[in-house]
Amino acid sequence: MNPAGNFTYDVFVNDPPPQDGFLPNGEPKRFSPMASTLIYGNEDAVLTDPGMTADQARVLGDWVAGKARNLTDIFITHGHGDHWFAAGLLAERFGARVVASAGTIMQMHGSVAARPLLWDKLYQGIPPSPVTAVTVPDNRFTLEGHDLVIVDVGHADADDNSVLHVPDLGLVVAGDVIYNGVHMYLAQSAVGGFGPWRDAIDKVEALGPRHIVCGHQNRRLDDDAKRTIAETRQYLDDADELLRTENTAVGYFNAKIERYPDHLGRLILWVTARALYGVREHPGENVAKIILSSWL
Numbered sequence: 001m002n003p004a005g006n007f008t009y010d011v012f013v014n015d016p017p018p019q020d021g022f023l024p025n026g027e028p029k030r031f032s033p034m035a036s037t038l039i040y041g042n043e044d045a046v047l048t049d050p051g052m053t054a055d056q057a058r059v060l061g062d063w064v065a066g067k068a069r070n071l072t073d074i075f076i077t078h079g080h081g082d083h084w085f086a087a088g089l090l091a092e093r094f095g096a097r098v099v100a101s102a103g104t105i106m107q108m109h110g111s112v113a114a115r116p117l118l119w120d121k122l123y124q125g126i127p128p129s130p131v132t133a134v135t136v137p138d139n140r141f142t143l144e145g146h147d148l149v150i151v152d153v154g155h156a157d158a159d160d161n162s163v164l165h166v167p168d169l170g171l172v173v174a175g176d177v178i179y180n181g182v183h184m185y186l187a188q189s190a191v192g193g194f195g196p197w198r199d200a201i202d203k204v205e206a207l208g209p210r211h212i213v214c215g216h217q218n219r220r221l222d223d224d225a226k227r228t229i230a231e232t233r234q235y236l237d238d239a240d241e242l243l244r245t246e247n248t249a250v251g252y253f254n255a256k257i258e259r260y261p262d263h264l265g266r267l268i269l270w271v272t273a274r275a276l277y278g279v280r281e282h283p284g285e286n287v288a289k290i291i292l293s294s295w296l
């Protein structure tokens with residue numbers, strides 16, 4: 001995709017798992033596609049965010065195997081289970097180490113605790129997901145001499161997000177800090193607003209990437225850094241505006257679809273709308289509980 005000598009990367013965007021239920025506009029509930037990045041040299045490779053279910057892990061693993069490289073590490077951008085519950089299966093298949101920031105590892109434990117309340121209620125076939133990730137010294141590791149730098153950027157769609165900066169490729173693997181043609185999960189900004197997320201976007205931009213792989217992207221779109229950063233900022237600005245002008249979750253849901261007719265991931269749009277308006281309409285109630293019930 002972006003050859004720089006014998007050092008390059010490629011992206012695999014998965015298919016969401018089957019799910020029951022319907023959205024307010026009558027379409028079936030469906031999770032967003034999630035992107036995994038394989039960064040590779042002549043012999044070795046590093047994979048990011050390997051997905052959630054055993055089915056996803058098998059398809060992704062076959063794609064990785066087709067690259068005929070030695071998978072040394074699997075890097076996880078943040079703690080949300082859709083990005084890493086299948087990591088153990090891939091780590092075992094390829095004999096790879098799982099790497100994450102200290103903050104991500106902490107959040108992964110929270111996602112394991114949330115599994116029976118959330119993920120296992122919605123999706124079949126999530127494999128056992130013990131947290132085996134380790135940190136690396138100074139948040140850096142290498143692939144055939146090229147630096148891979150873990151950059152902590154703070155709160156975005158979750159707490160303690162990180163991104164992976166690959167300077168020699170002009171690449172940032174941005175997890176869920178930057179989105180590309182997919183509705184953004186804003187529920188965890190219900191308290192405190194989007195200021196911290198905007199700060200996280202600034203930190204990604206300061207790395208000067210030419211290419212950004214987003215955790216959730218439409219596989220038909222390119223990975224242009226300037227466009228994806230600008231569109232992610234615009235989506236937050238639009239959300240702020242619609243939160244002022246729309247009085248209900250359904251109103252917000254419909255208005256976002258009108259503005260973003262081609263965006264994927266309307267389940268996430270609906271969960272977000274329910275959470276943002278649920279928190280607004282029930283001041284003083286437990287925010288985590290409101291967000292959880294927005295999924296179910």
Ligand SMILES: [Zn+2]
Binds near residue numbers: 080082083176215216
């Ligand atoms: Zn995600």
